[in-house]
Amino acid sequence: MKSILLCTDGSDFAENIYRYGAWFAKKLDSKLNVLSVTDIRSQQVVSTNNFSGTLNLGTSQKLLEKLVEIEHQKAHLNHEKSKLILQAAANFLHQEDITNISLINKTGFLVDVLHEFETENDLIILGKRGDNAQFASNHLGANVERILRSSHKPCCVIPREFKPVESLLLAYDGGASCQKLISFMASFPIFQDLELHLITVAQNNHDQNAKASFAEGKELATKAGFNPIAVLKEGHPEDAIAQYIAEHDISMLLMGAYGHSRIRQLVIGSVTAQILRATDIATFVFR
DSSP: OOEEEEEOOSSTTHHHHHHHHHHHHHHHTOEEEEEEEEEOHHHHHHHHOOOTTTSOHHHHHHHHHHHHHHHHHHHHHHHHHHHHHHHHHHHHHHHTTOOOEEEEEEEEOHHHHHHHHHTTOSEEEEESSOTTTTSSTTSOOTTHHHHHHHOSSOEEEEOSSOOOOOEEEEEOOSOHHHHHHHHHHHTOHHHHTSEEEEEEEESSTTOHHHHHHHHHHHHHHHHTTOOOEEEEEESOHHHHHHHHHHHHTOSEEEEESSOSOHHHHHHHOOHHHHHHHHOOSEEEEEO
16 A cells, blocks of 8 residues: 555544554555545535525625625634644654655545545545544444445544554455455455454354355455454344454454445445444454
């Protein structure tokens, strides 16, 4: 990996984004690009409001001018905030002896802006939640699931607490993204040097598809040079995986962005997203 993109908004998750980014950068000798996006939604709200139907023309014009002035001030403060966030990121990374970094400030929406940088970065690192992290702690941030669904690059979703990366858990369901993920892992020494666990979750003891996927995953991982600790569990994937992570003190979860059934995901929501909500370790999602 030549370049890694860190998406930050200065929230409670930001420091861990830098910390995990530094870990990847040191292991892979990669450049870190730190992106802070100033949200433009508040300015758009004012510019599209029309008060002419409720106020006389003079009052409406004065009110609109004041609102625009306030929003200009807010935009200026948001821009200054982004500069401080990026400077804090640079200070943190310098303390981690990371010097090959680039600081980027954009205005717009993170999901839209992100595509400008996808082609020039090999991995995207972002927090599980953003500025409103203190609210809805069992949910993903508004941008995370959209980015995971739309991005063409591997994404690493960062939890609130940092955990040194010493062991990996590969959630294998036989999907194409899982198969590609094993090949991807084989090409990077940072994964090969760590203890690898492999888990497949079956609906019940008669789930022949899960048993076949489990055997396939073990075989692919072994051929890729790993010696996985492989287990076949029964139950709901998010519960079984979260329980295994807790019982074995796993450091990082690796999984495909999509499983077998695209229709099932469209109807009841992504299993990937459910697992992300249920776990509290760094999760590497591959497409």
